[in-house]
Amino acid sequence: MEESVKDLMQKLTDCITACNHCFDQCLQEDDVKHMTECIRTDRECADICTIALSFLTREGSLKADLLQLCAITCQACGDECEKHSHDHCQECAKACFACAEACRTHPLIA
Known part of the structure; x- marks a missing residue:
C-alpha cells in the first residue's frame, strides 16, 4: 500500500x-440543545470518514x-x-481540518 494512502488512512x-x-x-x-448541530456534524463526519477508510482498502472507481x-x-x-x-470541540476541529486537507490534496483526487 502506498505511503500516501497509509497517511490518509491515519488522518481518517x-x-x-x-x-x-x-x-x-x-x-x-x-x-x-446548544450542541445539537455539533453532535449532528460529528456523527456525519465520523460516518463518511468510516466509509472513505473502507473504500481506500478496495479497488474501485469511486474513491x-x-x-x-x-x-x-x-x-x-x-x-x-x-x-x-x-x-x-477544539481538538475535533483540528482533526477534521487536517483530514479535510488530506482528502483535498490526495493524489487520488488530483
Missing part, C-alpha cells in the same frame, strides 16, 4: 476518533468522489466544532 482514523469523542462529550454538556465528499464533510464539522470553546 484520527478524525473518526475525534468526532466520536466529541459526540460523546457533547451529549454530556449541560446545554445539549476520488468519496474523498471529495469527505473533505466537504470534514470541513463542515471542523467549522461547527471550532465555534465551541470546549476542549473536545
Whole structure:
C-alpha cells in the first residue's frame, strides 16, 4: 500500500476518533440543545470518514468522489466544532481540518 494512502488512512482514523469523542462529550454538556448541530456534524463526519477508510482498502472507481465528499464533510464539522470553546470541540476541529486537507490534496483526487 502506498505511503500516501497509509497517511490518509491515519488522518481518517484520527478524525473518526475525534468526532466520536466529541459526540460523546457533547451529549454530556449541560446545554445539549446548544450542541445539537455539533453532535449532528460529528456523527456525519465520523460516518463518511468510516466509509472513505473502507473504500481506500478496495479497488474501485469511486474513491476520488468519496474523498471529495469527505473533505466537504470534514470541513463542515471542523467549522461547527471550532465555534465551541470546549476542549473536545477544539481538538475535533483540528482533526477534521487536517483530514479535510488530506482528502483535498490526495493524489487520488488530483
